[in-house]
Amino acid sequence: MLTDPLFYLCAIPAVLLYGIAKGGFGGNIAILSVPLMTLVMPPQQAAAILLPILCTMDLVALRTFRGRWSLPNLRIIVPAALVGTVLAWVGFRWMSEAHIQLMIGIIALVFTLNIWLRRGEPPTRGVSRWRGGFWGTIAGFTSFSIHAGGPPINVYLLPQKLDKTLLMGTIAVFFAVVNFAKIPFYIQLGLFDTSNLLTALVLLPLAPIGIRLGFWMLQRTNQELIYQLCYVFLFFTGCKLLYDGITNLLV
Template sequence: MITDPLFYLCAIPAVLLYGIAKGGFGGNIAILSVPLMSLVMPPQEAAAILLPILCTMDLVALRTFRGRWSLPNLRIIIPAALLGTLLAWWSFRWMSDGHIRLMVGVIAVVFTLNIWLRKREPPARGVSTLRGGFWGAVAGFTSFGIHAGGPPINIYLLPQKMEKTLLMGTIAVFFAVVNLAKVPAYIQLGQFDSGKLLTALVLLPLAPIGIRMGFWLLQRSNQELIYRLCYIFLFFTGCKLLFDGIRMLWF
């Protein structure tokens, strides 16, 4: 088990951030968790420690948002995400974290700039098998290595302008399935060991605390604010990933 105090100085806020995002407040802040823990350990190890905690958070989030999700969207994005997860599993040894960060960063920044620079607010989009299948697969792929599936799935879901609780509940179900699907792949790749699992167990009590904090904030914020925050966090996390990807690949 990890005993370095510096690790916990980074890991505790990382887990709480993920919990707040799972609870529905500013979902894209979750993507900061792995980079934060990566300040004190390799990103792959950080992702492995976080995965059991995320699976536990998913159970709490499902209970919190029970029944409040979009089935038409889930029928499209979940099978696509599972396909993306399988592809990421297969390409794990060839696709570096730098490539994934660069890809997600470019997508997130270009998407948000496109939304903000339009002269008129675009009308709400409906459910789409083509768009949902594409972005669901991308989210499954980018979620596998560094838990960075939030920006791609938000690119598909945010333009639909769903009611805020319905949006967050849909995201909660989506990642509950995706994270569970990653567990056997992580085991097969040797990502887990007793030290990582014990460390995850120590951090586990923070999971429901973070989710309840996020849900509390969600219920006390208006829908327009939630969507604005989602786009802002999507843009800045995209910038962060873009910077990290460039630094890892070329510097």
């Protein structure tokens, strides 16, 4: 088990941020968790420590949002994400973290800038098998290595203007399936060693605290503000990932 105090100084807020996002408040802040932990450890180890915690959070989130999700969307994006997960596993040894960061960063920035620079309200889009399949596959792929599937799936779901609880419930189910699907692949890649699993166990009690806090904040915030926060977090997340990707490529 990791005992470095500096690690926990980064890991505790990282887990709480993920829990708040799982609870439905500003979902894209979760993408900051792995970068925060990589200040003190390699990204693959950070992802391995977080995955068991995320799976526990997913179970709590499913109970919190039970029955409040968009089944037509899930029927499209979940199978697509599983395809993306398998593709990421196959390409794990060849696709660098920097390439994934650049890809997600560009997607997030282009999407949010397109929304903000348009005149008037962006058009509402409905359920789409083609768009859902594409963004679901991308989300499954980017979620595999650095748990960064939030921006791609938000690019697909946010334009639908779903009710805030329905939106967060759909995201909760989506990532529950994706995260549990990653477990056998992480085992095969040797990412679940004793140290990582014991460290995850120590951090585990923070999971329900973060989720309940996020759900409490969601219920006390109006829907328009939730969407605006999602766009803001998506933009700054894109900036952060773009910077990290370029920096890692130049190192």
